[in-house]
Structures are given as C-alpha cells and as structure tokens.
Amino acid sequence: MGYYSNLAHYAREALFTLYHKRRLHLSTTLMISVALLILTAFLLAVFNTRLLLQEIGAQAKVIVFLDDQLQPAEREAIVDELQRFPAAQHIHYVSKEQARDDFIAWFHEGEQILRGLQQNPLPASYVLQLALHAHDETAVQNLVQRLARLPGVDEVEYGASWRQRFQTVVHIVAGASLASGVLLSLGIVFIIANTIRLTVYMRLHEIEIMQLVGATERCIKGPFLLLGMGQGCLGALIALSVLFGLYQMFIERLNNTLFMTFGLQQLTFLPWHMSVGVVAGSTLLGYIGSAVILGRSLRALHAAS
Numbered sequence: 001m002g003y004y005s006n007l008a009h010y011a012r013e014a015l016f017t018l019y020h021k022r023r024l025h026l027s028t029t030l031m032i033s034v035a036l037l038i039l040t041a042f043l044l045a046v047f048n049t050r051l052l053l054q055e056i057g058a059q060a061k062v063i064v065f066l067d068d069q070l071q072p073a074e075r076e077a078i079v080d081e082l083q084r085f086p087a088a089q090h091i092h093y094v095s096k097e098q099a100r101d102d103f104i105a106w107f108h109e110g111e112q113i114l115r116g117l118q119q120n121p122l123p124a125s126y127v128l129q130l131a132l133h134a135h136d137e138t139a140v141q142n143l144v145q146r147l148a149r150l151p152g153v154d155e156v157e158y159g160a161s162w163r164q165r166f167q168t169v170v171h172i173v174a175g176a177s178l179a180s181g182v183l184l185s186l187g188i189v190f191i192i193a194n195t196i197r198l199t200v201y202m203r204l205h206e207i208e209i210m211q212l213v214g215a216t217e218r219c220i221k222g223p224f225l226l227l228g229m230g231q232g233c234l235g236a237l238i239a240l241s242v243l244f245g246l247y248q249m250f251i252e253r254l255n256n257t258l259f260m261t262f263g264l265q266q267l268t269f270l271p272w273h274m275s276v277g278v279v280a281g282s283t284l285l286g287y288i289g290s291a292v293i294l295g296r297s298l299r300a301l302h303a304a305s
Contacts (some may be wrong), residue, residue, distance in 0.1 A: 025227075027232050028192065028231055032239075032282065033235045033238040033242070036188070036278065039239075039243055039278075042177030044269070045173050046177050047271075051267075052189050061130060062143065063126075064126040064128070065123045065155040066124045066126070067153065068150050071151075074152030077152075078150055087139070092127045092129070099123065100122055186287070190284065190289070193290070196227070199224065224294055228286040228290030231291070232284070232286025233279055233282060233283040240278060243270075
C-alpha cells in the first residue's frame with residue numbers, strides 16, 4: 001500500500017506542477033511531439049519501403065516480349081529455354097488481346113489511347129515467375145542474355161537494376177532514420193532536462209523546506225521524474241496521432257499511385273509493437289532527462305547548504 005500511496009502522491013504533485021506551469025510544459029510537449037513526428041515519419045517510410053521491397057522480390061519475373069511474326073519453331077525454343085531454368089516457378093503466356101485488356105484495366109485513359117490506333121501495338125509475351133529467394137541474379141542475367149539472342153524475341157525485361165536502386169534507397173532512408181533518431185533522442189533529453197531544471201528552480205523554496213523537514217531524495221525526485229516521463233509519453237502519443245491523421249489523409253492517393261505504377265498492394269501504418277516502442281522509448285527519454293538534471297540540481301542544493 002505504501003508504494004501505491006507514494007505513487008499517487010507523486011502523480012498529484014506532478015499534475016499540480018503541470019497545471020500551474022502549463023505554458024512551459026505545453027511548449028515542451030509540443031517540441032517533443034514535433035521531434036517525434038519527424039522520427040516516426042522516417043520509421044513509417046522505412047517500414048513500408050521494406051515491405052514494398054519484399055513484395056517486389058516476390059514478384060520477381062522475366063518478361064519476354066515476342067515478335068508479331070513469331071514462328072511455331074521459335075515459340076517452342078523460347079518455351080524450352082524458360083522451362084529449363086532451375087528457378088522457374090510459373091510460365092504464363094499473355095496474348096496481344098490480354099495485354100490490351102490489362103493496359104486498359106491499369107490506366108483509365110488506356111482505351112481512349114488505343115481507340116485512335118488502327119491496330120493493337122502491344123506485343124504478346126511470356127512471363128516467367130521466379131521462385132522467391134531461390135534464384136541467383138547472375139544466372140537470371142545469363143538467361144536474359146540467352147533469351148534476347150533467340151529468333152522471335154523482340155525484347156526481354158528484367159527489373160534487377162531498378163530493384164537494386166530501390167534497395168539502395170531503403171538503406172539510405174534507414175541510415176537517415178537512424179541518424180535522425182539518435183539526434184532527435186538527444187534533443188528530447190535536452191528539452192525535457194531543461195524544462196525540469198526550470199521547474200526545479202521555480203519550486204526551489206518548496207524543495208528546501210522539504211529537505212529541512214526530512215523528506216527523502218526519492219520523495220523530492222518522484223514528482224519531477226513522473227512529470228518528465230509524462231511529457232515524453234504525451235509527446236509520443238500526439239506525434240503518432242498527427243502521423244496517423246496525415247497517413248489517412250494521403251494514403252488513398254499513394255496507394256493508387258503504387259498500384260498503377262508497380263501493381264503493388266496498399267501501404268500500412270506502423271504496427272502496434274512499433275507504436276508502443278515509440279511511446280515507451282519517449283517515456284524512457286523523459287525519465288533519463290529528468291533523472292540527469294535532478295541529480296545535478298539536488299547536488300548543487302546540498303553543496304549550497
């Protein structure tokens with residue numbers, strides 16, 4: 001019971017300080033929210049970029065565009081080359097008519113574009129679906145080169161280069177988020193520490209009286225530690241709420257762009273365990289910032305007395 005009564009006392013004192021110094025603590029919470037909004041935006045970008053990269057890897061395929069004058073013997077040679085590839089998972093033939101229907105389904109203006117043409121300009125093709133994580137990039141490149149030399153093949157497409165560029169972007173964004181996370185975390189600790197320092201100086205007379213009547217250091221520190229943790233927690237909740245609002249505002253447009261461009265599925269918000277981690281981490285930073293500055297302030301008071 002003593003533990004819970006002390007915790008209730010700390011909470012009352014923290015709320016009392018928060019109410020009477022609300023302008024100071026409100027500005028501190030808003031600064032924490034802005035810093036965490038930047039950090040969580042990076043986390044959201046990295047999380048979805050990795051998901052997209054996994055989906056792109058799952059869609060790894062070689063597309064063989066066929067000449068309109070393709071001969072039966074040439075078709076058999078192409079199919080045989082595709083079937084002999086070890087990582088071949090599925091081979092799908094796309095006719096010129098199917099290519100036209102797919103183009104119209106993906107692009108709303110596609111039918112108007114094709115209507116003005118006398119004949120269907122889209123080629124037939126074979127689509128080789130590669131087994132996920134079961135193919136070697138060098139072997140696929142060799143296959144692409146062999147296919148390109150076969151009669152009846154107009155062009156061979158394999159998106160290895162842009163997938164590699166996309167993966168490079170993932171590493172850059174992840175590195176930027178890590179660096180910004182470290183800097184913003186230090187900034188949050190600094191902001192909370194200075195706010196607690198100002199609060200301690202504003203209540204210096206009360207703290208001196210508490211020390212004179214024999215209050216323990218834990219009793220003095222408790223409300224300030226709880227205040228710093230509360231500011232970190234509240235700042236994280238505000239940042240996540242704002243980020244979720246922005247996500248809901250732009251998600252439909254971004255999803256349409258991704259589907260139209262890459263045929264990819266929807267983006268997702270940060271999973272619950274990452275959101276909880278952000279709140280817990282910000283609360284911990286509030287505790288660290290408060291503990292560091294309280295230790296220095298109380299030691300200074302002891303030295304002065």
